[in-house]
Amino acid sequence: TPAGDLATQILHALDKNSPLLSSAAFPTIPSPDVKGALDRLASRDMVKYETIDREEAILEPEGEQIAANGSHEARVFEALRTAVEGLTIQELEKAIGDKNVVKIGQGRAFREKWISKTQDGKFRVAKDSIKDTTQEQMQTIQSTKSYPDPKMLADLKKRKLVRTHKIISFNIHKGEKFALQIPEVATDLTADMIASGSWRSATFKGYNFKALGADQHPGALHPLNKVRSELRQIFFEMGFQEMPTDKFVESGFWNFDTLFVPQQHPARDMQDTFYVSDPKEADMPRGEDSSDTADYKTYWDNVKDVHQEGKYGSIGYRYPWSGEESRKLVLRTHTTAISANMLYKLAQQKGPDGRPPPARYFSIDRVFRNESVDATHLAEFHQVEGVIADYDLTLGGLMEFMDIFFGKMGITDLKYKCAYNPYTEPSMEIFSYHKGLGKLVEIGNSGMFRAEMLESMGLPKDMRVFGWGLSLERPTMIKYGISNIRELLGHKVDLNFMRNSPAVRLDKE
Numbered sequence: 253t254p255a256g257d258l259a260t261q262i263l264h265a266l267d268k269n270s271p272l273l274s275s276a277a278f279p280t281i282p283s284p285d286v287k288g289a290l291d292r293l294a295s296r297d298m299v300k301y302e303t304i305d306r307e308e309a310i311l312e313p314e315g316e317q318i319a320a321n322g323s324h325e326a327r328v329f330e331a332l333r334t335a336v337e338g339l340t341i342q343e344l345e346k347a348i349g350d351k352n353v354v355k356i357g358q359g360r361a362f363r364e365k366w367i368s369k370t371q372d373g374k375f376r377v378a379k380d381s382i383k384d385t386t387q388e389q390m391q392t393i394q395s396t397k398s399y400p401d402p403k404m405l406a407d408l409k410k411r412k413l414v415r416t417h418k419i420i421s422f423n424i425h426k427g428e429k430f431a432l433q434i435p436e437v438a439t440d441l442t443a444d445m446i447a448s449g450s451w452r453s454a455t456f457k458g459y460n461f462k463a464l465g466a467d468q469h470p471g472a473l474h475p476l477n478k479v480r481s482e483l484r485q486i487f488f489e490m491g492f493q494e495m496p497t498d499k500f501v502e503s504g505f506w507n508f509d510t511l512f513v514p515q516q517h518p519a520r521d522m523q524d525t526f527y528v529s530d531p532k533e534a535d536m537p538r539g540e541d542s543s544d545t546a547d548y549k550t551y552w553d554n555v556k557d558v559h560q561e562g563k564y565g566s567i568g569y570r571y572p573w574s575g576e577e578s579r580k581l582v583l584r585t586h587t588t589a590i591s592a593n594m595l596y597k598l599a600q601q602k603g604p605d606g607r608p609p610p611a612r613y614f615s616i617d618r619v620f621r622n623e624s625v626d627a628t629h630l631a632e633f634h635q636v637e638g639v640i641a642d643y644d645l646t647l648g649g650l651m652e653f654m655d656i657f658f659g660k661m662g663i664t665d666l667k668y669k670c671a672y673n674p675y676t677e678p679s680m681e682i683f684s685y686h687k688g689l690g691k692l693v694e695i696g697n698s699g700m701f702r703a704e705m706l707e708s709m710g711l712p713k714d715m716r717v718f719g720w721g722l723s724l725e726r727p728t729m730i731k732y733g734i735s736n737i738r739e740l741l742g743h744k745v746d747l748n749f750m751r752n753s754p755a756v757r758l759d760k761e
């Protein structure tokens with residue numbers, strides 16, 4: 253039925269009979285169609301309606317059978333009632349003509365104490381008469397499509413005698429503008445209508461102020477980017493310069509050797525680090541353009557000497573250092589490779605007093621580790637890295653700085669634990685109490701860069717450098733309440749979460 257026809261049919265039915273129950277007046281028309289027609293009429297105030305949801309109960313084939321012939325147990329009782337001598341099981345099956353009815357029926361009849369078994373093994377009735385409640389229930393459901401006792405109905409459903417389904421119907425009343433014809437409605441007031449005066453008698457379609465605007469899906473910042481931009485803001489307001497982190501590939505020299513990670517260190521194993529297969533090797537370290545006059549060769553030799561023999565007060569690792577190993581290309585395992593490069597460049601600068609000026613550097617970018625991937629680890633993550641170079645810095649100064657830095661993220665009451673990094677001494681892991689987890693969690697790694705690392709770059713002895721690093725993922729997951737890293741990165745990410753995740757204020761809970 254086209255919707256227009258149905259709407260007119262409804263008006264005519266309502267004219268004879270108001271209020272009108274749709275399930276009674278239009279039993280064969282699907283309720284979404286009825287609703288469509290009603291909404292059209294209701295928007296013109298021609299009808300009003302309420303929706304009525306109800307469950308309708310319907311007999312299963314076995315239920316139908318019971319309604320017609322009685323329950324299995326009643327049929328067994330009935331067959332035995334007329335047999336004065338009692339019946340054997342075979343005779344009973346013959347009398348009823350359905351083995352299944354006998355099998356289920358005799359069991360139930362026993363439980364009801366309607367029948368008993370004599371010593372000769374025959375079944376006999378144990379009562380004069382019975383009341384077949386199940387049959388009555390089936391008949392009630394058959395005629396009313398419902399059952400007054402919901403618990404009993406659920407029980408009958410479990411016994412597979414009855415099923416229920418949802419029926420939506422509408423109780424329809426005449427509206428203020430009820431009529432038998434649907435008036436034409438105008439959506440626009442036209443010049444013609446004004447000229448002819450027809451606007452006076454026209455019916456205008458009402459505005460639907462409840463209509464929602466269409467969803468717009470412009471690009472959205474990834475939650476990691478939102479946290480990243482907050483952290484950048486913190487660094488900038490504390491006077492940091494951003495380091496260039498656009499090269500994911502580094503040489504072993506900058507990623508490891510300048511940081512005094514010995515060439516046998518497990519971190520340099522293929523199991524932990526991704527090596528580039530083509531090309532395999534970097535050129536000798538050099539500047540990016542001709543304006544860079546730094547003496548990379550001297551630096552290279554200094555690094556080699558510290559590893560091999562020791563220098564600048566260090567006894568070295570005392571192994572034959574390999575230039576080839578140092579030139580191997582790797583996906584950077586930490587952004588400290590860039591910090592080393594930046595500090596080397598700082599050593600070449602001259603401030604007003606002819607010495608390298610104090611500097612504050614930071615970066616937030618991707619690093620790679622050959623890890624087995626699980627709920628909390630990916631083979632790549634983002635590292636937040638900071639470096640402060642100044643004269644006569646102390647470890648106490650580092651701790652004070654951390655209080656201020658993490659305080660700006662709303663993280664307070666820091667705890668420190670001695671740790672080891674080949675490039676810092678002392679080194680400290682930074683912990684904070686996590687209220688949700690009820691324990692201290694590691695939030696970062698830090699330390700004072702080693703003298704032999706800084707002096708081999710040419711930095712003055714009294715220039716000290718703090719460094720620290722943390723992952724960007726950890727605070728992001730805590731902020732957004734995510735426990736599985738794969739909800740944040742990779743192919744399982746829910747795009748709606750990306751679109752709808754709120755902006756972050758790190759200092760606000």
Ligand code: PHE
Binds near residue numbers: 586587588699718719
């Ligand atoms: N590179 C360290 C890491 O990957 C972080 C760090 C940077 C530690 C600078 C000390 C100094 O965890």
